[in-house]
Amino acid sequence: MLCDNCKKNPATFFYKDVSGEQIKEVHLCEECARKKGIISDKKLSPHEILQKLLKSVEKEDGQIVCPICLLTLSEFKKFGRFGCANCLKVFEPYIKTLIREVQNSEKHIGKKAKPGGRRIVEIFRLKEELRRALEKEAYEDAAKIRDQLKTMGVENV
Amino acid sequence: MFENIKWLISPELSRECEEKEIVVSTRIRVARNIEGIPFELKMKTKDAEKLVQMVKSALEMNFKGKFLDLQKLKPLEKESLLESHLISPAIVKKELPTATFISEEGNISIMVNEEDHLRIQGLSCGLNLSNIASKVYEFEEILGQELGYAYNENYGFITSCPTNLGTGLRASVLLHLPGLVYTNEIEKILKSTFNLGMAVRGLYGEGSEIKGNLFQISNQHTLGFKEDELIEKITKFTKMLIDLELKARDVILNRARYELEDKIFRSLGILTSARLINSDEVLSLLSAIRLGIGLGLIKDIDIITLNEIMLVTRPGNIQLYYGEILEEQERDIRRADYIRHKLAKRNPASD
Numbered sequence: 001m002l003c004d005n006c007k008k009n010p011a012t013f014f015y016k017d018v019s020g021e022q023i024k025e026v027h028l029c030e031e032c033a034r035k036k037g038i039i040s041d042k043k044l045s046p047h048e049i050l051q052k053l054l055k056s057v058e059k060e061d062g063q064i065v066c067p068i069c070l071l072t073l074s075e076f077k078k079f080g081r082f083g084c085a086n087c088l089k090v091f092e093p094y095i096k097t098l099i100r101e102v103q104n105s106e107k108h109i110g111k112k113a114k115p116g117g118r119r120i121v122e123i124f125r126l127k128e129e130l131r132r133a134l135e136k137e138a139y140e141d142a143a144k145i146r147d148q149l150k151t152m153g154v155e156n157v
Numbered sequence: 158m159f160e161n162i163k164w165l166i167s168p169e170l171s172r173e174c175e176e177k178e179i180v181v182s183t184r185i186r187v188a189r190n191i192e193g194i195p196f197e198l199k200m201k202t203k204d205a206e207k208l209v210q211m212v213k214s215a216l217e218m219n220f221k222g223k224f225l226d227l228q229k230l231k232p233l234e235k236e237s238l239l240e241s242h243l244i245s246p247a248i249v250k251k252e253l254p255t256a257t258f259i260s261e262e263g264n265i266s267i268m269v270n271e272e273d274h275l276r277i278q279g280l281s282c283g284l285n286l287s288n289i290a291s292k293v294y295e296f297e298e299i300l301g302q303e304l305g306y307a308y309n310e311n312y313g314f315i316t317s318c319p320t321n322l323g324t325g326l327r328a329s330v331l332l333h334l335p336g337l338v339y340t341n342e343i344e345k346i347l348k349s350t351f352n353l354g355m356a357v358r359g360l361y362g363e364g365s366e367i368k369g370n371l372f373q374i375s376n377q378h379t380l381g382f383k384e385d386e387l388i389e390k391i392t393k394f395t396k397m398l399i400d401l402e403l404k405a406r407d408v409i410l411n412r413a414r415y416e417l418e419d420k421i422f423r424s425l426g427i428l429t430s431a432r433l434i435n436s437d438e439v440l441s442l443l444s445a446i447r448l449g450i451g452l453g454l455i456k457d458i459d460i461i462t463l464n465e466i467m468l469v470t471r472p473g474n475i476q477l478y479y480g481e482i483l484e485e486q487e488r489d490i491r492r493a494d495y496i497r498h499k500l501a502k503r504n505p506a507s508d
Contacts, residue, residue: 103380
């Protein structure tokens with residue numbers, strides 16, 4: 001059954017209107033019931049809002065994919081979690097409202113990430129390179145990588 | 158038997174601090190993820206292993222403390238870390254490699270591979286949010302330089318769940334509010350807390366039961382605020398709750414002084430005499446003692462001793478304290494023993 005008011009969404013909210021001369025059965029969708037002030041807006045927690053908004057699934061959600069981790073928008077809506085740092089950028093156009101509703105805001109004004117040398121990430125990359133060089137028995141390359149690691153404060157490699 | 162962890166009580170939790178009778182503890186946690194490594198949902202075992210190793214190196218090169226591989230810990234040790242609020246229920250359930258770092262002072266713990274790559278948290282007794290926050294951010298900054306955080310200009314620090322975007326900051330206080338519970342005002346207050354954008358939970362966070370008149374209040378939103386603003390908001394609200402609690406206590410004292418005194422001293426009687434006692438009963442009796450101290454009725458027990466009893470008597474901690482695995486009844490016996498001896502020290506004649 002469709003909503004009496006918008007005639008688009010399925011009616012999920014039924015009540016008897018006794019305000020007129022005749023008692024009338026009214027069928028509304030949640031959106032229209034809310035607009036008419038029939039259901040009051042009980043405050044929901046960010047988690048509850050998220051769970052509610054994730055239910056609005058679109059057909060094309062399965063085609064919107066994060067190229068880095070291959071998470072689709074429909075998977076995001078199933079789990080309510082991002083798969084990697086890149087997902088946010090890819091899904092942003094589709095989840096702007098969701099974030100605004102959940103967080104009551106759409107702009108970060110707190111501390112910013114400080115650009116750093118990512119020394120540890122670099123050390124781990126070099127260690128991996130060293131392992132590969134040793135596998136290939138490329139000892140000259142390996143020695144160079146070891147020196148690099150030493151200048152970064154890594155002694156026992 | 159428990160070689161990985163000796164007995165864990167953060168000295169920070171037993172130090173002198175402000176408002177420590179009503180505010181049991183303060184906690185700050187910051188969620189961060191590392192750029193270039195998949196999040197929980199898409200993480201493979203080798204990603205998780207690599208992250209644990211990277212965080213371990215970053216911490217070892219910059220800080221003193223213990224780095225614990227959670228896979229290698231015994232269930233009881235994990236339970237104890239959980240009861241001491243050093244790890245979360247969620248990380249215990251995970252199958253991927255996880256770890257936790259505990260700073261030398263015991264007031265900072267860093268969970269690796271919880272819902273986010275890093276959950277940096279600071280614990281303190283009393284109302285102490287800005288102090289503990291500055292300690293948390295010391296770790297946060299160095300780890301950020303060493304590892305590089307996932308960040309977005311608009312949405313701030315990128316977290317696994319959209320509910321943590323932005324600052325990734327959750328500031329919380331654990332409050333002891335027996336006055337507001339007895340005067341039945343608590344329901345109304347909790348509702349307004351919620352409407353002001355703060356969440357109320359039980360002792361062990363999300364989904365946990367309210368026990369011992371203890372309520373955890375924390376910010377619900379993490380985006381659109383500066384870190385200081387969030388901390389200020391919780392601090393102000395806590396101060397208001399302290400005022401209301403004190404007023405409620407006055408009301409009870411005026412209306413039902415003898416009933417209240419009776420309840421408090423009976424509770425003390427049970428704690429100093431019981432031979433068998435379970436951990437929830439301890440929580441509710443300690444609540445009465447805490448109130449008695451707050452009202453100046455009990456003068457020979459201090460809050461520090463009370464906090465220690467509260468932590469040591471949890472089901473996992475009591476076993477770790479005695480260094481053996483104990484069945485339920487055995488635990489109840491040892492717990493009663495422990496409390497009697499702890500409280501006997503104040504007055505040798507009473508035991």
